[in-house]
Amino acid sequence: MPSKIPRTRIQKKNHETILEAALDVFSRHGFRGATLDQIALESGLSKPNLLYYFPSKVSIHRALLERLMTNWLDPLYKLDANGDPVEEILAYVLRKLDMAREYPRESRLFANEIVQGAPNIADQIEGELKALVDDKAQVIKGWSQAGRIANVDPYHLIFSIWATTQHYADFDAQVRKIIETDGSSHFDDAGVFLNRMFRQMLAPDA
Amino acid sequence: MPSKIPRTRIQKKNHETILEAALDVFSRHGFRGATLDQIALESGLSKPNLLYYFPSKVSIHRALLERLMTNWLDPLYKLDANGDPVEEILAYVLRKLDMAREYPRESRLFANEIVQGAPNIADQIEGELKALVDDKAQVIKGWSQAGRIANVDPYHLIFSIWATTQHYADFDAQVRKIIETDGSSHFDDAGVFLNRMFRQMLAPDA
DNA sequence: CCTCACTTTGACCAAATGGTCAAGACCACG
DNA sequence: CGTGGTCTTGACCATTTGGTCAAAGTGAGG
Structure with a gap:
């Protein structure tokens, strides 16, 4: 077998x-x-x-989730503690947006799973994912404390990046019905918008 | 019958x-x-x-979606063209966040439906929802052009508000596994975070 | 070209599931 | 308190669905 x-x-x-x-x-x-x-x-x-x-059916599902988890985490993994803080975070935003554009099926697979309570993927979220997020949250917190970016909660920053980027894959049906666009040019517009949004909020001090 | x-x-x-x-x-x-x-x-x-x-089963589902649509649109409906632009939008953000906190089931119901292509709700999205969004997008665009808020794409602004607020309901399972919190205090933290984020991005000029 | 392990499938099964129906229970009202 | 409509349900049904199995097909190495 x-x-x-x-x-x-x-x-x-x-x-x-x-x-x-x-x-x-x-x-x-x-x-x-x-x-x-x-x-x-x-x-x-x-x-x-x-x-x-x-x-079994569930074993196919699990195999898929496991196989995709690595690629899924990759954009965050690449966030470099030694790079320029604002540019690192913005590059992360754009990598995530590209993932939503290039791999919407993967995004929706995870979305489906998590909306329903992550019954088949809880381990990996509590394990790999949490560990990575905790690690990078520390990096971001360090940047905040050093005054290199604004003082924001790193976890909610990460959540907001996930939310805004994945939205274009997961809720594509809605997005498409609201802004009737021929091509998928709304990804480009989203890029401009998100770049602006996160850049402004990360600018040190106020 | x-x-x-x-x-x-x-x-x-x-x-x-x-x-x-x-x-x-x-x-x-x-x-x-x-x-x-x-x-x-x-x-x-x-x-x-x-x-x-x-x-039938599907008729229950449809009845639910129809019944909830009104409440779902209400926070955006309340956005007042005659109010103070920044405060109006921020109030909208907080209303949406409160919805996610108080009515997570409703949020997940819609999320489930839309992630799977909105097969049972397409009409209402293309109809009611789109009309309302178009209307409010015009209001926001007017504010931009009058220089009362920064010049941002109103549609993507609205999407980003939906994404960031609903995230806490729809992806609750994930959020909860990453920030282990006893109560649901992360909603309060999210409120602080989102308030800051949107306020900064909306500030006129740059 | 033979053999043996690997691969494929038609037929089948039990459980789950959306839905039906006829008969009975209940309730309001004259 | 009787009667007609409203409400409820046990029994039943057809289909779908995840999964099994024995038998047949296929391919690579000797």
């Missing part, structure tokens, strides 16, 4: 195919709303074949 | 009971994840009894 790490070429390919299809389906319908039949259809494999590679 | 407006006392009461239970269940599990059995259990009514008052 090839449940853990794929070994053969075929396993590697099909693992990949399944996760790709599952990302699509789970991100559109949430865990409960997604069905194995949809994933099977979209991946071009038969349902029993899915279950040859993964022992 | 008492599907439209409740008439008798019993109908009024049970309609209410069902919607209350449905809000709880739908907001926790999303439309697809919620089951009539759960709603029946939580409302204390039998499943066939639910379907005596509502013709």
